[in-house]
Amino acid sequence: MEPHSNKVPSSPPALRANDNLSMMHSxxxxxxxxxxxxxxxxxxxxxxxxxxxxxxxxxxxxxxxxxxxxxxxxxxxxxxxxxxxxxxxxxxxxxxxxxxxxxxxxxxxxxxxxxxxxxxxxxxxxxxxxxxxxxxxxxxxxxxxxxxxxxxxxxxxxxxxxxxxxxxxxxxxxxxxxxxxxxxxxxxxxxxxxxxxxxxxxxxxxxxxxxxxxxxxxxxxxxFLENYNVPILSKDVAVVRRITRSVSGRGGGLPSVQALALSMVIAQRLHACWIRIMSVPIKFRQWWSRLQQTKDLMLRRGTSR
Structure with a gap:
């Protein structure tokens, strides 16, 4: 393993004569x-x-x-x-x-x-x-x-x-x-x-x-991927785990999908199982188009959208 020598850059690198970098980043x-x-x-x-x-x-x-x-x-x-x-x-x-x-x-x-x-x-x-x-x-x-x-x-x-x-x-x-x-x-x-x-x-x-x-x-x-929480009001963890396996790529379900069954108690009395659906690839041409339209405002303000 090579020793760590670079510091985290705090500012953009200076442009050189032969650089062709646009300030409108894509x-x-x-x-x-x-x-x-x-x-x-x-x-x-x-x-x-x-x-x-x-x-x-x-x-x-x-x-x-x-x-x-x-x-x-x-x-x-x-x-x-x-x-x-x-x-x-x-x-x-x-x-x-x-x-x-x-x-x-x-x-x-x-x-x-x-x-x-x-x-x-x-x-x-x-x-x-x-x-x-x-x-x-x-x-x-x-x-x-x-x-x-x-x-x-x-x-x-x-x-x-x-x-x-x-x-x-x-x-x-x-x-x-x-x-x-x-x-x-x-x-x-x-x-x-x-x-x-x-x-x-x-x-x-x-x-x-x-x-x-x-x-x-x-x-x-x-x-790019997204995660989802799917609540199931059931105490039967075994059933929820079978459902989890059926939707995950590893269990023979949907390719590229990972899923995890979690058990928890809500408000100290209601027992629920949640399926945590992870690593779901999505087509995000629509979302990216919207991001491009608001890009300048987003980069200027740095706020949640």
């Missing part, structure tokens, strides 16, 4: 950042502040789930490529993600965390998605840069997945190897640190040793 990257917290208001406020620290990064959505004790931010910003190599050399989103993860690590202790959704780290997952004229290679390049920032600056193990992984290993396969889906509290909850002191598989960035306070992080690059 290449964008989306990142979905999943953080293991939704109950600690002070922590969420600090992360929110970091998320909105650069007006060139749009916070498209923020989804908090108190039962999961988890929050997801969806961010979008432009990228700048090197004119000769094609590599991503700058994006405002990289610095904002660093600030958000720093705020999360400062305010959240995984040892004190519990919820109805599996997780293995404070900053549990970052997924990167190409938008507009961006290619998957752009998402991979930025994902690897952020993985390097995370592993080396915050000293947490980082595991790459999907297009960012050398063998395109899925996030589900990595999580199964690490026992991600096995609840460790009351049969249906995840509480405290759930990883061993040393990872059984080698991380792509960062140390092999795991801090129980910070855990580990997964970082990947995929086509």
């Amino acid at each position: 290449k964008f990257i989306c990142c979905k950042l999943y953080i293991s917290e939704s109950l600690n208001a002070m922590a969420i406020d600090a992360i929110d502040c970091a998320a909105r620290s650069d007006l060139q990064v749009a916070v498209l959505s923020k989804f908090e789930d108190c039962l999961y004790n988890r929050v997801r931010y969806t961010l979008v910003s432009y990228i700048v490529n090197d004119s000769s190599t094609g590599e991503v050399i700058y994006s405002p989103i990289r610095k904002v993600l660093f600030a958000m993860m720093e705020a999360a690590f400062s305010a959240i202790n995984l040892n004190l965390h519990s919820g109805a959704h599996p997780r293995m780290g404070v900053n549990d997952d970052l997924s990167f998605h190409p938008l507009g004229q961006s290619a998957m290679e752009d998402a991979v390049s930025l994902a690897k840069q952020v993985a390097s920032d995370t592993g080396n600056d915050f000293r947490v193990p980082v595991l790459l997945y999907a297009a960012a992984h050398p063998a395109s290993k899925s996030v589900g396969a990595i999580r199964r190897e690490l026992g991600y889906y096995r609840p460790n509290y009351m049969g249906s909850q995840w509480s405290g640190s759930m990883l061993p002191d040393v990872l059984p598989i080698s991380p792509d960035e960062g140390p092999n040793n795991v801090s129980s306070e910070r855990g580990a992080t997964t970082v990947g690059a995929t086509p």
